[in-house]
Amino acid sequence: MTAVPGTYSSGVPLTCDGCGDVAMTHGGGLHDADVVYVAVAAIGWTGSAFARGPHRCSRCTTAVPALRRHTTRVTASTAALSLVTVRSTPTSSVVHIAGDIDAHLASDLGSVLEDAAMSRPYVIADLTDVGTIDSLGLATLVRVRHTARRHQGELLLAGPSRFIQIVPRTMRLHTAFRTFATLRQAIAAANGRADLDADMRGSHR
Template sequence: MTVVPDDHLMTLICDTCGDTIRGTACVLPDAEVVWTLVAEHGWSGSPFATGPHQCPHCSLLPTSGGGHASCADHGPGGILGIDHLDDVTVIAATGDIDLESGDTLRTALRHAADVGGNIVVDLARVHVIDSTGLGLLVRAHCDARDRGVTLCLAAPSRFIRTVLHTMRLDGAFLIFESRDEALTHFSRRGVSAATASTAETAGSSAR
C-alpha cells in the first residue's frame, strides 16, 4: 500500500523518494480510490491506493525506458473520433475526463444527440473521470432515454467501474467490455426489431 487511510485522513507516499503528504481529499466513500488526493497535489500515478504514486518532483524524472515516472495513461482529455454507424454514434474519448476537458465531451454528446440514434461512449483510452465527466454522462444518458434511444459505455477502466459502483450508477448504464461488443448488441437488437416488424406486416396482410 502506498496510501494509508487513518480516520478521515490519507497519507500519500512517493514510491521513488518516500516523500509524503497528508490530506482529506476523497470525494468517494471508498478508501481505495485516492485520485482526488493525487490530482489536487500534483502527484501522478494510479487512482487507487495500491499505487504506484510519485511526487511532482519524481514524476519528472526520466525512467529507464526514456519516458517519465508519471502514469502513461493520464493526459489531457479529448475526443479521438466520432463514428456514425447505421443508427449508432460512437464517441471515442481519451485522457482524463474532468473539469478542463468537460466541454469537449459535452460538445460530442450534443452532436450525437442531434444526429439521433443510440450512442456508444468508448472509454478504452480514458483512465479516470471526475464528477464533471460523470455528470455529463448521466445527463446524456437521461436525454437519450427520453428520446427513446440508449447511451451505453464501452471498455471503462477499473477506476471508472469503481466510481460508477460507488455512486450506485453501474446499474443505470449498459456497460460493455469493448466497443465491438456494444455495436454487436445494437446490431442484434436492430435485427430483432426488423424481424418483428416484418412478422407484424405479414400478419396484417394475412388478415
C-alpha cells in the first residue's frame, strides 16, 4: 500500500513507488479509506486511484518514457485511432475506449463522441477497458452529454470501473449520467427508450 489515509483531518501520506519520497497531502474531500484520487491529483502525482498504489511523484512521472506511460501519446490522431473504436446499432453509437481517459486522449475522444452524438439518438461510452479518468476526461463526457441532449438524445455509460463511478461522485456529477453494469444492458436501455419515443410520437399524430 503506498497511501495511508489514516484520519482524513491529519492528511494522507503518499509514498512514491519510483523514488520512495513521501508527501503529506490534505485529506479534504476523501470519503472512502481505499480511494485517494483527490489527494493524488491535488499534488500533481499520477497512478492508481486506490490506496494500494502504485503512485508516482511528478519527478518520476516525467522520468518515465512517454511510450510506457501511454502507448499512443506521440500524437493526438494515433491516440484516437488506436484507443477509440465506434460501431453503430439502429438507435445508438457504441464508442469503445481502451486505456485511461486523460488529457492526452480527451480532445480526440471528445471529437469522436460529438460525431457519434450527431449520428444516433444515443451514445454509449463503453468503459469496460478504461482504467482511470481525470478531470479533463470527465469534462469531455459532460460536454458530450450536453451535445446529445441538444439532439434529443442521451449519453449512457457502460461497464465503468469502481474508480470511474467514484470520480463523478466526488465532483457531484453522479446523477448526470445513466450508468449500466454491462454494454448489453446499455444497448437494451437505448433500444427500449427509442421504442418508447417512437410510440409517443405515433400517439400524437
